[in-house]
Structures are given as C-alpha cells and as structure tokens.
Amino acid sequence: xxxxxxxxxxxxxxxxxxxxxxxxxxxxxxxxxxxxxxxxxxxxxxxxxxxxxxxxxxxxxxxxxxxxxxxxxxxxxxxxxxxxxxxxxxxxxxxxxxxxxxxxxxxxxxxxxxxxxxxxxxxxxxxxxxxxxxxxxxxxxxxxxxxxxxxxxxxxxxxxxx
Numbered sequence: 001x002x003x004x005x006x007x008x009x010x011x012x013x014x015x016x017x018x019x020x021x022x023x024x025x026x027x028x029x030x031x032x033x034x035x036x037x038x039x040x041x042x043x044x045x046x047x048x049x050x051x052x053x054x055x056x057x058x059x060x061x062x063x064x065x066x067x068x069x070x071x072x073x074x075x076x077x078x079x080x081x082x083x084x085x086x087x088x089x090x091x092x093x094x095x096x097x098x099x100x101x102x103x104x105x106x107x108x109x110x111x112x113x114x115x116x117x118x119x120x121x122x123x124x125x126x127x128x129x130x131x132x133x134x135x136x137x138x139x140x141x142x143x144x145x146x147x148x149x150x151x152x153x154x155x156x157x158x159x160x161x162x
Contacts, residue, residue, distance in 0.1 A: 031098070
C-alpha cells in the first residue's frame with residue numbers, strides 16, 4: 001500500500017512539473033514577447049507625447065526633490081527610456097523565433113490598434129467609424145504609396161538641364 005502511495009505521489013509530482021514546464025513555455029513564447037513589445041510601443045508612444053524638453057531644460061535641479069513639479073516633468077522622460085528599452089528587448093526576443101517580416105507586421109498592427117484604443121477609450125478623442133475602413137494615418141500612407149504610378153524607364157530631359 002505504501003509503495004502504491006509513493007508511486008501515485010511521484011506521478012502527481014511529475015504531472016505537476018510537466019504542467020509548470022508547459023506554462024513556463026507559454027510565458028516564454030515568442031508571441032508573448034511580441035505582444036509585450038507592442039504594449040511597450042504603445043506606452044513609449046504616449047510617454048513621448050507627454051515629454052516636454054522645454055520643461056526639462058527649465059527644471060530647477062537643486063530644488064528637484066522639494067515638490068511634485070520636478071517628478072511630473074521627469075516621469076515621462078524616464079518612461080520614454082524605460083518603455084523604449086523594454087520594447088527593444090521584447091521585440092528582439094520575439095524575432096529570434098519569428099520571421100522578421102511577420103514579427104514587424106504583427107508588432108506594428110498591434111501597436112496601431114493599441115494606440116487607437118488608448119486614444120478613444122482613455123483620452124476620449126473622437127472616433128469616426130470610417131477609420132475602420134480607411135485605417136489610421138499609416139493606412140492612408142499605404143494607400144497613397146499603392147497609387148503611385150510607375151516611373152517610365154526613360155525620362156525625357158527637361159529644358160532646365162539642357
């Protein structure tokens with residue numbers, strides 16, 4: 001009886017270890033890193049939006065710790081650096097196993113959706129349903145690039161060059 005109990009206990013421990021290994025592999029998945037990189041990109045974008053170089057230059061550094069004004073001025077710049085570095089780390093880890101074009105496309109698309117969600121839900125900026133059809137500014141640039149006509153092989157010389 002004791003032998004059966006030891007066997008079952010050992011089997012339960014092995015199953016628990018396999019489950020925790022699977023969970024660890026899921027957390028270390030390149031797609032998880034890519035999603036985290038996209039979140040860091042959104043945070044980086046908004047920290048950039050709130051950084052004020054003029055306020056940073058005008059900050060009275062000897063009295064920096066005396067009030068909240070200094071911290072509120074420096075916090076976006078610190079976030080800018082931290083989110084930018086985290087973005088690079090997570091994105092590079094994701095690209096170790098995901099092809100570069102796929103990783104970049106998913107990262108960019110996820111970050112654009114994240115920025116639009118924050119704009120609409122947090123910052124209460126107006127949302128036009130036509131943005132779903134036409135996309136954001138980047139989508140407009142892509143459509144404009146697709147409409148560019150092919151340049152002819154031989155361009156006739158202009159009178160300015162003659």
